Amino acid sequence: MDFIIGHYNYWIAIFLMMIGFYTVISRGNLVKKIIGLNIFQVSVFLLYISMSTVKGGAAPIITAGVKLYSNPLPHVLILTAIVVGVATTALGLALVVRIKEAYGTIEEDEIHQQDHSL
Amino acid sequence: MIDIFITVILLAFLAITAVSIVRMTNLFAIIMLFGIFSFLSAAIFVVMDAVDVAFTEAAVGAGISTVLMLATIALTRDHHEKASTSHRPWLPLAVVIVTGAALVYGTLDIPWFGDPEAPAQMHVAPYYIERSVPETGVPNVVTAVLASYRGFDTLGEVIVVFTAGIAVMLLIGGRRRKSNARSNEGEEDDK
Numbered sequence: 001m002d003f004i005i006g007h008y009n010y011w012i013a014i015f016l017m018m019i020g021f022y023t024v025i026s027r028g029n030l031v032k033k034i035i036g037l038n039i040f041q042v043s044v045f046l047l048y049i050s051m052s053t054v055k056g057g058a059a060p061i062i063t064a065g066v067k068l069y070s071n072p073l074p075h076v077l078i079l080t081a082i083v084v085g086v087a088t089t090a091l092g093l094a095l096v097v098r099i100k101e102a103y104g105t106i107e108e109d110e111i112h113q114q115d116h117s118l
Numbered sequence: 119m120i121d122i123f124i125t126v127i128l129l130a131f132l133a134i135t136a137v138s139i140v141r142m143t144n145l146f147a148i149i150m151l152f153g154i155f156s157f158l159s160a161a162i163f164v165v166m167d168a169v170d171v172a173f174t175e176a177a178v179g180a181g182i183s184t185v186l187m188l189a190t191i192a193l194t195r196d197h198h199e200k201a202s203t204s205h206r207p208w209l210p211l212a213v214v215i216v217t218g219a220a221l222v223y224g225t226l227d228i229p230w231f232g233d234p235e236a237p238a239q240m241h242v243a244p245y246y247i248e249r250s251v252p253e254t255g256v257p258n259v260v261t262a263v264l265a266s267y268r269g270f271d272t273l274g275e276v277i278v279v280f281t282a283g284i285a286v287m288l289l290i291g292g293r294r295r296k297s298n299a300r301s302n303e304g305e306e307d308d309k
Contacts, residue, residue: 005122006230011222012129018218019136026210029199031145031190035152038183039136042159045175046132049168054239055232059167060259062251068234070167071243072259079264080275082174086182087282093190094289100194107200 009050016043028108030096034089041085048074121165128162143199149187156180170260 016039023036052074060072096106103111135155142148156179163172191197229236250262264272 007225008126009129009231010225010228012133014218014221014225015133016136018214019140021217022210022214023140025213026207027199031187032148032199035139035148038152039139039155042155045171046159046162049163049166049171050231051238052168053166053232054234057167059169060247062257062259069247071239072246072263073243075168075171075260076263076268078171079174079260080271082171082178083275084278086178087279089183090186091282091285093186094286096190097193098289100196106194106196
Protein backbone atom coordinates (compact mmCIF):
# COMPACT_ATOMS: atom_id res chain seq x y z
CA MET A 1 0.00 0.00 0.00
CA ASP A 2 2.84 2.40 0.90
CA PHE A 3 4.55 1.42 -2.34
CA ILE A 4 1.45 2.37 -4.35
CA ILE A 5 1.00 5.73 -2.55
CA GLY A 6 4.73 6.41 -2.98
CA HIS A 7 4.46 5.99 -6.74
CA TYR A 8 0.83 6.97 -7.45
CA ASN A 9 1.68 10.58 -8.45
CA TYR A 10 4.34 9.44 -10.91
CA TRP A 11 2.03 6.85 -12.46
CA ILE A 12 -0.78 9.38 -12.93
CA ALA A 13 1.75 11.80 -14.47
CA ILE A 14 2.87 9.06 -16.89
CA PHE A 15 -0.75 8.15 -17.67
CA LEU A 16 -1.56 11.79 -18.50
CA MET A 17 1.63 12.08 -20.54
CA MET A 18 0.64 9.04 -22.59
CA ILE A 19 -2.93 10.37 -23.05
CA GLY A 20 -1.49 13.63 -24.38
CA PHE A 21 0.96 11.77 -26.61
CA TYR A 22 -1.83 9.52 -27.95
CA THR A 23 -3.99 12.56 -28.75
CA VAL A 24 -1.13 14.21 -30.64
CA ILE A 25 -0.28 11.16 -32.79
CA SER A 26 -3.73 9.65 -33.38
CA ARG A 27 -6.12 12.61 -33.85
CA GLY A 28 -6.27 14.62 -37.06
CA ASN A 29 -7.88 17.79 -35.75
CA LEU A 30 -5.21 20.46 -35.19
CA VAL A 31 -6.94 22.13 -32.20
CA LYS A 32 -7.23 18.75 -30.52
CA LYS A 33 -3.56 18.06 -31.17
CA ILE A 34 -2.68 21.30 -29.37
CA ILE A 35 -4.90 20.32 -26.44
CA GLY A 36 -3.04 16.99 -26.38
CA LEU A 37 0.27 18.87 -26.20
CA ASN A 38 -1.12 20.90 -23.28
CA ILE A 39 -2.14 17.73 -21.41
CA PHE A 40 1.39 16.41 -21.98
CA GLN A 41 2.76 19.65 -20.58
CA VAL A 42 0.59 19.55 -17.43
CA SER A 43 1.81 15.99 -16.81
CA VAL A 44 5.41 17.24 -16.78
CA PHE A 45 4.43 19.99 -14.31
CA LEU A 46 2.80 17.35 -12.12
CA LEU A 47 5.96 15.20 -12.19
CA TYR A 48 8.19 18.10 -11.10
CA ILE A 49 5.84 19.29 -8.35
CA SER A 50 5.51 15.70 -7.06
CA MET A 51 9.30 15.56 -6.76
CA SER A 52 9.41 18.85 -4.84
CA THR A 53 6.90 17.76 -2.19
CA VAL A 54 8.27 16.85 1.25
CA LYS A 55 6.05 14.87 3.58
CA GLY A 56 4.95 17.18 6.43
CA GLY A 57 6.53 20.20 4.71
CA ALA A 58 4.98 23.64 4.36
CA ALA A 59 4.72 25.88 1.30
CA PRO A 60 8.13 27.59 0.83
CA ILE A 61 7.24 30.93 2.43
CA ILE A 62 9.52 31.58 5.41
CA THR A 63 7.42 31.81 8.59
CA ALA A 64 8.49 31.80 12.23
CA GLY A 65 8.12 28.38 13.84
CA VAL A 66 8.08 26.33 10.62
CA LYS A 67 11.06 23.99 10.24
CA LEU A 68 10.36 21.91 7.14
CA TYR A 69 9.57 23.40 3.72
CA SER A 70 8.91 21.86 0.32
CA ASN A 71 11.65 22.28 -2.28
CA PRO A 72 11.19 25.73 -3.93
CA LEU A 73 13.42 25.09 -6.96
CA PRO A 74 11.03 22.90 -9.02
CA HIS A 75 8.30 25.49 -8.32
CA VAL A 76 10.45 28.18 -9.95
CA LEU A 77 11.20 25.99 -12.97
CA ILE A 78 7.53 25.15 -13.46
CA LEU A 79 6.40 28.78 -13.09
CA THR A 80 8.67 29.60 -16.02
CA ALA A 81 7.46 26.54 -17.93
CA ILE A 82 3.76 27.48 -17.53
CA VAL A 83 4.29 30.95 -18.98
CA VAL A 84 6.45 29.68 -21.85
CA GLY A 85 3.87 26.93 -22.45
CA VAL A 86 1.10 29.48 -22.92
CA ALA A 87 3.31 31.45 -25.33
CA THR A 88 3.90 28.32 -27.46
CA THR A 89 0.19 27.42 -27.29
CA ALA A 90 -0.67 30.90 -28.59
CA LEU A 91 1.81 30.46 -31.44
CA GLY A 92 0.39 27.02 -32.31
CA LEU A 93 -3.18 28.34 -32.31
CA ALA A 94 -2.13 31.27 -34.54
CA LEU A 95 -0.67 28.71 -36.97
CA VAL A 96 -4.01 26.82 -36.86
CA VAL A 97 -5.90 30.02 -37.76
CA ARG A 98 -3.46 30.67 -40.63
CA ILE A 99 -3.80 27.06 -41.90
CA LYS A 100 -7.58 27.41 -41.82
CA GLU A 101 -7.29 30.51 -44.03
CA ALA A 102 -4.89 28.86 -46.48
CA TYR A 103 -6.56 25.41 -46.74
CA GLY A 104 -10.12 25.98 -45.51
CA THR A 105 -9.86 23.11 -43.04
CA ILE A 106 -8.11 22.19 -39.78
CA GLU A 107 -8.27 18.41 -40.37
CA GLU A 108 -4.89 16.87 -41.10
CA ASP A 109 -6.30 14.33 -43.63
CA GLU A 110 -7.90 17.02 -45.80
CA ILE A 111 -4.73 19.14 -45.74
CA HIS A 112 -2.70 16.15 -46.96
CA GLN A 113 -5.30 15.49 -49.68
CA GLN A 114 -5.03 19.05 -50.94
CA ASP A 115 -1.24 18.84 -50.99
CA HIS A 116 -1.22 15.29 -52.47
CA SER A 117 1.44 14.63 -49.85
CA LEU A 118 0.14 11.26 -48.61
CA MET B 119 -2.71 11.56 5.75
CA ILE B 120 -5.73 13.63 4.71
CA ASP B 121 -3.70 15.55 2.09
CA ILE B 122 -2.56 12.28 0.51
CA PHE B 123 -6.21 11.19 0.35
CA ILE B 124 -7.21 14.50 -1.30
CA THR B 125 -4.32 14.22 -3.79
CA VAL B 126 -5.31 10.67 -4.72
CA ILE B 127 -8.93 11.71 -5.40
CA LEU B 128 -7.98 14.85 -7.36
CA LEU B 129 -5.43 12.96 -9.48
CA ALA B 130 -8.10 10.37 -10.30
CA PHE B 131 -10.42 13.22 -11.41
CA LEU B 132 -7.57 14.60 -13.54
CA ALA B 133 -7.08 11.23 -15.26
CA ILE B 134 -10.84 10.86 -15.91
CA THR B 135 -11.02 14.40 -17.37
CA ALA B 136 -8.08 13.65 -19.68
CA VAL B 137 -9.72 10.44 -20.94
CA SER B 138 -12.99 12.27 -21.64
CA ILE B 139 -11.07 15.00 -23.53
CA VAL B 140 -9.64 12.31 -25.85
CA ARG B 141 -13.03 10.64 -26.38
CA MET B 142 -15.07 13.80 -27.14
CA THR B 143 -15.45 15.19 -30.65
CA ASN B 144 -17.19 18.51 -29.92
CA LEU B 145 -14.34 21.05 -29.77
CA PHE B 146 -16.27 23.49 -27.57
CA ALA B 147 -16.86 20.78 -24.96
CA ILE B 148 -13.21 19.71 -25.23
CA ILE B 149 -12.02 23.25 -24.50
CA MET B 150 -14.34 23.58 -21.50
CA LEU B 151 -13.08 20.22 -20.19
CA PHE B 152 -9.53 21.47 -20.68
CA GLY B 153 -10.38 24.46 -18.46
CA ILE B 154 -11.64 22.03 -15.79
CA PHE B 155 -8.45 20.00 -16.25
CA SER B 156 -6.28 23.09 -15.61
CA PHE B 157 -8.25 24.08 -12.50
CA LEU B 158 -8.00 20.53 -11.14
CA SER B 159 -4.24 20.58 -11.65
CA ALA B 160 -4.09 23.98 -9.88
CA ALA B 161 -5.97 22.44 -6.92
CA ILE B 162 -3.49 19.55 -6.85
CA PHE B 163 -0.57 22.02 -6.82
CA VAL B 164 -2.08 23.73 -3.76
CA VAL B 165 -2.34 20.41 -1.94
CA MET B 166 1.30 19.66 -2.84
CA ASP B 167 2.46 23.02 -1.31
CA ALA B 168 3.22 24.70 -4.66
CA VAL B 169 0.99 27.75 -4.14
CA ASP B 170 2.80 30.05 -6.62
CA VAL B 171 2.57 27.41 -9.33
CA ALA B 172 -1.11 26.90 -8.51
CA PHE B 173 -2.15 30.49 -9.02
CA THR B 174 -0.08 30.81 -12.18
CA GLU B 175 -1.70 27.65 -13.54
CA ALA B 176 -5.19 28.90 -12.58
CA ALA B 177 -4.66 32.35 -14.13
CA VAL B 178 -2.52 31.52 -17.15
CA GLY B 179 -3.20 27.84 -17.84
CA ALA B 180 -6.94 27.79 -17.17
CA GLY B 181 -7.68 31.44 -18.02
CA ILE B 182 -5.56 32.61 -20.95
CA SER B 183 -5.18 29.20 -22.69
CA THR B 184 -8.93 28.60 -22.62
CA VAL B 185 -9.65 32.08 -24.01
CA LEU B 186 -7.06 31.60 -26.79
CA MET B 187 -8.57 28.24 -27.74
CA LEU B 188 -12.12 29.66 -27.76
CA ALA B 189 -10.87 32.54 -29.96
CA THR B 190 -9.33 29.98 -32.33
CA ILE B 191 -12.52 27.96 -32.77
CA ALA B 192 -14.44 31.23 -33.20
CA LEU B 193 -12.03 32.28 -35.99
CA THR B 194 -11.92 28.87 -37.70
CA ARG B 195 -15.68 28.26 -37.30
CA ASP B 196 -14.95 24.56 -36.91
CA HIS B 197 -16.73 23.14 -33.87
CA HIS B 198 -16.61 19.42 -34.57
CA GLU B 199 -13.74 17.06 -34.99
CA LYS B 200 -14.32 14.81 -38.02
CA ALA B 201 -13.92 11.09 -37.49
CA SER B 202 -10.63 10.26 -39.13
CA THR B 203 -10.62 7.57 -41.79
CA SER B 204 -7.00 6.94 -42.69
CA HIS B 205 -5.66 6.70 -39.12
CA ARG B 206 -5.66 3.27 -37.54
CA PRO B 207 -5.97 3.43 -33.75
CA TRP B 208 -3.91 0.34 -32.92
CA LEU B 209 -0.51 1.63 -34.03
CA PRO B 210 -0.50 4.82 -31.88
CA LEU B 211 -2.01 2.79 -29.02
CA ALA B 212 0.83 0.25 -29.21
CA VAL B 213 3.46 3.03 -29.28
CA VAL B 214 1.83 4.73 -26.27
CA ILE B 215 1.52 1.51 -24.23
CA VAL B 216 5.16 0.53 -24.86
CA THR B 217 6.42 4.04 -24.00
CA GLY B 218 4.22 4.18 -20.89
CA ALA B 219 5.41 0.77 -19.70
CA ALA B 220 9.05 1.84 -20.12
CA LEU B 221 8.40 5.01 -18.11
CA VAL B 222 6.58 3.11 -15.33
CA TYR B 223 9.55 0.72 -15.16
CA GLY B 224 11.73 3.83 -14.75
CA THR B 225 9.70 5.06 -11.76
CA LEU B 226 10.45 1.91 -9.75
CA ASP B 227 13.85 3.18 -8.58
CA ILE B 228 13.15 6.89 -8.15
CA PRO B 229 12.64 8.19 -4.58
CA TRP B 230 9.15 7.80 -3.19
CA PHE B 231 6.66 10.65 -3.18
CA GLY B 232 7.30 13.01 -0.23
CA ASP B 233 10.64 11.42 0.74
CA PRO B 234 12.61 14.10 2.70
CA GLU B 235 15.88 12.21 2.02
CA ALA B 236 15.51 12.31 -1.78
CA PRO B 237 18.56 13.69 -3.67
CA ALA B 238 16.38 16.53 -5.03
CA GLN B 239 15.87 17.88 -1.49
CA MET B 240 19.52 17.62 -0.38
CA HIS B 241 21.44 19.79 -2.85
CA VAL B 242 20.70 23.51 -3.40
CA ALA B 243 17.17 23.71 -1.95
CA PRO B 244 18.33 24.08 1.71
CA TYR B 245 20.69 26.87 0.61
CA TYR B 246 17.83 28.92 -0.87
CA ILE B 247 15.56 28.25 2.11
CA GLU B 248 18.22 29.32 4.67
CA ARG B 249 19.68 32.30 2.80
CA SER B 250 16.79 33.90 0.92
CA VAL B 251 15.57 36.09 3.82
CA PRO B 252 19.01 37.38 4.94
CA GLU B 253 20.25 37.87 1.35
CA THR B 254 17.18 39.22 -0.47
CA GLY B 255 14.69 40.10 2.29
CA VAL B 256 11.88 38.26 0.50
CA PRO B 257 10.08 35.71 2.69
CA ASN B 258 8.63 33.85 -0.31
CA VAL B 259 11.51 31.65 -1.47
CA VAL B 260 9.99 31.05 -4.90
CA THR B 261 9.82 34.79 -5.58
CA ALA B 262 13.36 35.27 -4.26
CA VAL B 263 14.77 32.61 -6.60
CA LEU B 264 12.68 33.72 -9.58
CA ALA B 265 13.36 37.45 -9.36
CA SER B 266 16.72 37.65 -7.59
CA TYR B 267 18.94 34.55 -7.77
CA ARG B 268 17.67 33.51 -11.22
CA GLY B 269 16.66 36.92 -12.55
CA PHE B 270 18.47 36.30 -15.82
CA ASP B 271 16.40 33.16 -16.46
CA THR B 272 13.26 35.24 -15.97
CA LEU B 273 14.64 37.77 -18.47
CA GLY B 274 15.11 34.87 -20.92
CA GLU B 275 11.50 33.83 -20.28
CA VAL B 276 10.32 37.35 -21.10
CA ILE B 277 12.30 37.19 -24.36
CA VAL B 278 10.57 33.89 -25.26
CA VAL B 279 7.12 35.37 -24.56
CA PHE B 280 8.03 38.51 -26.56
CA THR B 281 9.23 36.40 -29.52
CA ALA B 282 6.02 34.33 -29.43
CA GLY B 283 3.97 37.53 -29.32
CA ILE B 284 5.77 38.94 -32.37
CA ALA B 285 5.33 35.63 -34.22
CA VAL B 286 1.57 35.59 -33.48
CA MET B 287 1.26 39.18 -34.70
CA LEU B 288 3.17 38.34 -37.89
CA LEU B 289 0.98 35.29 -38.52
CA ILE B 290 -2.43 36.86 -37.87
CA GLY B 291 -2.17 40.63 -37.36
CA GLY B 292 0.16 41.53 -40.25
CA ARG B 293 -1.85 39.78 -42.94
CA ARG B 294 -5.02 41.65 -42.04
CA ARG B 295 -3.23 44.98 -42.28
CA LYS B 296 -1.88 43.97 -45.70
CA SER B 297 -5.34 43.06 -47.00
CA ASN B 298 -6.64 46.41 -45.69
CA ALA B 299 -3.74 48.16 -47.42
CA ARG B 300 -4.54 46.28 -50.63
CA SER B 301 -8.20 47.34 -50.48
CA ASN B 302 -7.06 50.91 -49.78
CA GLU B 303 -4.80 50.78 -52.87
CA GLY B 304 -7.78 49.51 -54.84
CA GLU B 305 -9.86 52.44 -53.66
CA GLU B 306 -7.10 54.84 -54.62
CA ASP B 307 -6.90 53.25 -58.08
CA ASP B 308 -10.66 53.73 -58.47
CA LYS B 309 -10.22 57.41 -57.74
